[in-house]
Amino acid sequence: MAVASIHRRPSFTARFVGVTADITARPSGAIGLGLVTFHLMLAIFGPWLAPYDYKAVDANLILQGPSGLHWFGTDHLGRDTFSRTLLGGREAILVTGIATPIAVLWGGFVGIFFGLVGGKIDDVLMRVVDAFLSLPWILKMLLLIVTFGTGIEVLIPTLAFFYGIPVIRIARAATHDVVARDFVQAARARGHGKMTIIRSELLPNVRDALLVEGAMRWSWMLLAFSSLSFLGFGVSPPTPDWGLMIADARGYMSFAPSGVLAPVLGLSSLIIGINLTADALAKALGIDRAQKAPV
């Protein structure tokens, strides 16, 4: 019965359902995906769920401990910590949620293109990428932010630009694995243009690696964003943001530890959720993340 089975590329929805099922089949993946979904829901419906106005200042309620009315107590301006924690991820998710796809798209495209072209230009580009990577992320970002301001219209392009650079490396490495294969050679011999080869030969093979990379980038970007907020270079008050809330509440930690613990819980659970999902996604797609270079 040596009949060659005809391989058809599964449709997008079929693949999506398959991969999601695979992720949720692992306990860690199910927990991760659950956490991420939970946070996305909160980000969308938070304004209707929050019991108090996040910017309502009340001098009588400064630094209260947890109570029936204020579950996580109140902060140094008498604002309800629970409401602020509920809303604290919206800005971060919005900014990183837009910046991550842009970073993966531009980094991925440049990486694939130069991986296919190769030669001198490719060598030069890789040296420039190395040079960029040897500067600490915080320095690169702060220079731009201090110059152009801290609004999201600055943060999104800045994050997207700098976090796209390491993607170039990953995409290029993944392309190199594919470029030498027969079907790419065949496409070249048929006289296909570079864009056609990228679209129909390379992209389908590199896409999975980029998807996993994107999930990881998202968590790193979130880390960077909240670190910037914490240092006072991210969102501006009174917008509720976890990083900023932790920075504010730190000084009052001995009176009201719940003011620190609540945003810590929010931020950590989202980042751990993304990481667990990314890990499960990598396993579901059959990509060994341990072999992919860090940085």
Place this chain on the structure above:
Amino acid sequence: MLRMLVRRLALGAITVFLVSLIIFAGVEILPGDACTAFLEREAQGQLLENCRQELGLKRPASERYLEWAAGALTGDLGVSANGQKPISELVGYRLRNTLLLASCSMLVGVPLALLLGVVAALWRDRLADLAISTIAIGAMTIPEFVSATILILIFSVWLGWIPGIVLTSADAPVAEFFPEILLPMMVLTFVMTAHILRTVRSSVIEAMASDYAQMATLKGVPYWRIVFRHVLPNALLPAINVVALTIAWLLGGVVVIETVFNYPGLGRMMIDSISDRDLPVTQAIALIIASVYVGVNLAADLLTMIANPRLRTMHMRKG
């Protein structure tokens, strides 16, 4: 071997050169210069002209780049914009403090990571491994300022054992940094250990499954002898590169930690210089950090080459 060595050195030099170009160009492109930062609101008209004349900012950018680069090569990093002190003097103690923090954490972290990594690998999927791996993932993913805040809450607010903030001045003798340095050290060690132990774990697992380990088992070599003589020497080689990457990360990641603990190191100086728009200082710190990054990676590559007989003789067998 020699050719590979020369090639690696040349690549490292090119990277540092490109970094210096990027730093210089970046600072050039951004609006404002050392004079506008120094004079602040008075930065207009004759005063601004005079200042620019004095600092030589009127000359073409290429000329200034060459002067800056030549100065940096000889250890002269120029003068700071506000205060007009030599940067080498300002940076000296800060660099020492950051190196002190980094080396203390490494001294604890690297052996700990090797030990935990091997333990997790040998007892794979058992309770010890699950505990170690879970904590490691937590340590790697939770932002440093979060773990730092939690540690301050536990050790200085609740238990009151260690001060939660460093009050020692930058030029104090090393001994005065203890015990204040302990908390920032713990945070760094925590994150660093997690990164290294993950790699150690996977490479030990890989080596245990290798042909030569199985062969040794079949020959009846005792288990612990296989582990120590056959597996570990091979498995611990990749750790050198991860340790190098971690050192490089330390220099950038230390920024947040130094700010949280008010530690007078290079990272906090960088944040201050950026906030004050003291561009000459920012340039100098960026160049130092990037050079250390490139240097450490280079050293790791060379060390791996020396320690790994297979890499040493590869080209001989080929040609």
